[in-house]
Amino acid sequence: MTISTTLCRRMTGVRTFFTFKSSTASKPPTTKTVTNKPPLLWKPNDSSSSNDAVSLQLLSWGRGSSGQLGSGNELTRLYPTPVFSLLVPPSFRLSPSPGSLSSPSPEKSTMEVGISCGLFHSAALIDGQFWVWGKGDGGRLGLGHENTVFVPTLNPHLGSVKSLALGGLHSVGLTSLGQVFSWGYGGFGALGHTVFTRELVPRLVEGSWTEKIKHITTSGTHTAAVTESGEVYTWGREEGDGRLGLGPGRGPDQTGGLSVPSKVKALPVPVAAVACGGFFTMALTEDGKLWNWGANSNYELGTGDKVGGWQPKLISSLEDVRLVQIACGGYHSLALTEDGKVLSWGHGGHGQLGHSSIQNQKVPTMIEALADECVVSIACGGSASAAVTETGKLYMWGNSKDSQLGVPGLPEINPSPVEVNLLMEDDGLGPHNVLSVAVGASHAMCLISRSSCTE
Template structure:
């Protein structure tokens, strides 16, 4: 297995000589070099931005989803294999020219395009992977890791999956979420030497725990477990001190795991046959089920009660959901028609619909996205949620430009 090239610079020297940060990106963040027609994608963000996580400079709060950057991609682009999204078959993946993905952490954000990623927000603990702990208020290109397929952001840490199926983590390691068996901070990306065989095909993380799915469908978890079972390990294997610093296989899932997503105190998994196991998932008919802690309405059942067994979210039962996301105490779903629904904690306007109560217990459609005159008609592709902000990628199907000449 080959290692992904890393460009490292000593963090002490960077601080001593005040080395400049990576270059800021313009509004047109990426323009494909592939000849032929292209499609336009927009990156939008909303919610609280005091730590720079919205990517638009110094700002306190953004009420409506607003464009941060645009991308010009070939028609053959696809979403990167992020958590919560079923990966296409090998034949479809092999034909893809460029991949794109987004992720929100506690107070930081990232955008992945064609093996490179931009990152911004709060830098405490080294979570930006730039070799320092500085705040960054606009997207900057991280030059310390390339050949990346997906980036997932946690509370005070971050993780990335490379094209070679290797996992890298960085940031604060006090909860074991970095997977290095040590609990100090990492200012630069460091490879995780997991016990898995083969390659990792999907990666997820949250505030204090992480999960990875292998190409053979095995699930591994590591990080913090405070007795709530978020790691999916039985009592005899759960860490006595609540911390598990190395990836451990979840044997309770004997079926091929296709997708995984981590919430604040829970984990959701989806098997390739559409069956639901342990923490939660999405059936093959596009119905969304959830259970666990529901104190902020994040389960979407029109209640703040906890739910101990899987229950279909009635408000979405007539929709075919293609993408799910959760972060902190909020949740979201994107339908196959490009509609975006959100629910849960709305205190910092992270649901993107002004006027909602602080606790939104049922899904609400972010309708103004479809009616935005500046963006024009468009289709929501993906969504990511942090503790107090959110981002989404939208496609303008009608905006095709032929650059072959």
């Protein structure tokens, strides 16, 4: 496939498999390879289906002091290490990534798999059920308690889940029926219920919308949802920066928080996907145009100036470009074009823009270091960024203070994309391809496929 003249395969579509590559990194010097297979978390009920199943693995790295790596301990991991494995049907799909345009659903239903990172907690979505682990205070794991959980644990309180979005002290889930549930600490209205309450198990968000919700996203303290017709509703923290997009007289109802989901009426066009940054919000239309609003003191909105506010603005410099995914960090943004190029803008102090410097970027600018790659998905943490290519390679850049870039020996500020080479054990499963990535504040995870499978 010629990168410059063909469109990248969308990662949310029905799985088609690549030519597998071997990791270019060599194994650490040892006299004998010790096999330590990760536990098998899921496999088809039908034994005949297991024969042609595809093997997937979840890997995690970075800071583990709150159990967010799922490794059973509090150790920091310098490079990606397997957490668990799955056996899935060849027709599996990746659940829609936050901020991405979804591919058309297949005529025949198939299972979906997805991953998500929050501030200090993590989750994996597998065929409508989800496993959670990490810091539990505030009830952010939704397990009915506030204890820290060090290994992936099935949440029995919500099923038929279509997508997950993990925030700071809270989490949000979207079901196949188009209903939104939230749980955790409700400070500043982040749950869409009442302000400053704790929900230890998922609770339905009762917004004023009259149709199904098709897309959700959240940040540390504010949340957005998109209806099937493209209306956007927001709720959560608002400190006068306009991140909720609600305008004069539609601000906080209690001490800086709006707990009632409210429609962003100022958007003049239907929206397909949304992404929440630290203090701003972005919206992507079906035809790939970008609108955003909120804080802009670090050029987060990409308008070329520092003028922010609640009024949604179209990013004029991207009017001739079709975007297929957007992602937000604390103070920076990424966008993926339909031909596989990555743009970045906003705060660059930790190298999170990928432009080989720590300078802020006023307008969306292509990351030259990835120009020869065809990128199919992107992700942001607080001050780190990631990209997955069509050939299954993973690149990361930005803040590496907690080893969240997955490459040992990097400086704390790493302003250029580096390929993350997975040091796989000799477990008999063969080479790997990275399918998706999720980045938290100080840790990251990726989902990989393997060229063969065994139970």
